[in-house]
Amino acid sequence: MRAAFLAALLLPALGLAEPATVARAVDLKKDPASDAATLAPLAEGTKVEALERRGGWTRVKAAPGDGWVRMLALRYAGAGEAKQGDLGIVQAVNVARTGTSGTQVATGVRGLDGAQLANAQPNPAQLRKMDGYGVDKPAAASFAAAGNLEAVPVDYPKAGP
C-alpha cells in the first residue's frame, strides 16, 4: 500500500502518463507550436496518454507516436468520459498531489456546503486578521521583481465570448 502510494507520488515528476481523451479533432504536432510539423490528425475521442505540459501544449503518447497537442483540447478521466478502470489511476495522482502539500485532507470532515455558509455566524476577529495581511503597492512590486515578473500591457477581449 505504502509502495503504491509512493509510486503514485512520483508519477507527475517522472512524467508518467495520465490517460486522456481528445475532446475535438486536433493535429498531433512534432513540437509545441502551431507552425510545427503535423505528425498526424487525431479524431475527436482519440485516447492518448498525457506526459507533460509546456505553455499551451501537452506532450502526449498517441497511436501514431509521441507529439504535442493543444492542452485545451484534452479531457482527463474522472468526468465520466474514461473507462471505469482509468479512474483509479487519476484518483491516485490526485491523492498524491494533495499529499505533497503537507496539508493532509482530513477525512470524515464535511466540506463547505450551502447550508454551512448560510448558517455561519460572522467572525469579525478573523476578518481583522485577514485585513492585517494587506500588502501595499511597493511591496507587491518588489515581490514581482523577485520572481522576474514583468508587467505587460494586454487588452481585454471585446465584449462577449
Add this chain to the structure above:
Amino acid sequence: MSRARLLAFPAALALAALPAQAQFNLNLNRLLDAGKNLKQATNEVGEAEEVQIGAEMTAKLLGAAPLVPNDALQRYVNDVGRWLALQTERPDLPWRFGVIDTADVNAFATPGGHILVTRGLVARMRSEAELAGVLAHEIVHVLKKHHLKALQKTAQLELANTVAGSYASGNAGALQRREKLLSAGSELFARGLDKDDELEADRLGVVIAARAGYDAYGLPSVLQTLQAMNPADSSLALMFKTHPAPAERLTALESMQPVMDATAGRPQLAARFNGALGR
C-alpha cells in the same frame, strides 16, 4: 415612482422599526431604497458601501471556515493577489486575500476586494502561475461587481414577493422579510453567479494574469486538474454546483488562446509556490 421603489419602501419602514439591526441589513436596505431599477441601483452604490457589504459577507465566510493559521502563507497570497490587482482598473481597492482552512475545493470573492481560496484548492495547485490564474478569476468578479449586482437582484425579488404577502400576515411577515434579507448574501454563495459571469471571469482573469507577467495557462491548468477529479468527490460538490463544468470552461477559453500563447515561456514559479506551502 417605480414599482420596485414602491415595494421596497414599506420594507424599509418595517426594518427600521426592528431593534438590534445588523449593519448588513441596513446596507442592503439602503441599496434597495436607493435603486429605482437594478442598473441605477448598482451605479449608485458608493465604493465605501461596496467595501462594507463585502467585508460583512467575508466575516460570514470566515465564520464558516477560518484562515489557515500560517502567516507566511497568508502574506504570500496577498503578495500574489495585490500584484495582480495592480494590473487592473481598480488598483486602489483595499484588496485582501486569504486561504481558508477547509478541504473543500473552492474560491470566493466578495464586493470591494476580499478574496478567499480554500486550502483544498491550493493543495491541488502546482505553481504560482496556477494560483495567480485562480486569484485573477476572483478579482474579475470584484471588478465587474458580479456579486453586488446579483445580491441586489435577489434581494429586490425577495422583497417584492414577501412584501406583497406580508399585508395579511402582519408581524410574522415583517420577521420573514428580515430573515430573507439577512440570508441573501450567503445564499448567493450557495447558489452561485450566472454562467456568463463565470465565463467572463475566466476570460478576463487570463488577461490579468498575462498583464502581471505570468504564464497565463495557469487558470486552464487548474481547470484541467479539477476536470480530472472524480466529480462524485464531496469536496467538489459546492463548486461544481455553482460553476459551469470545467470541461465547458476549458472549451470556452479557446477564444483566449492567442493571449495565453503570447505568455509562453513566462514564469510559472513552481519553486516559490511550493516554498510558500512548505512543500
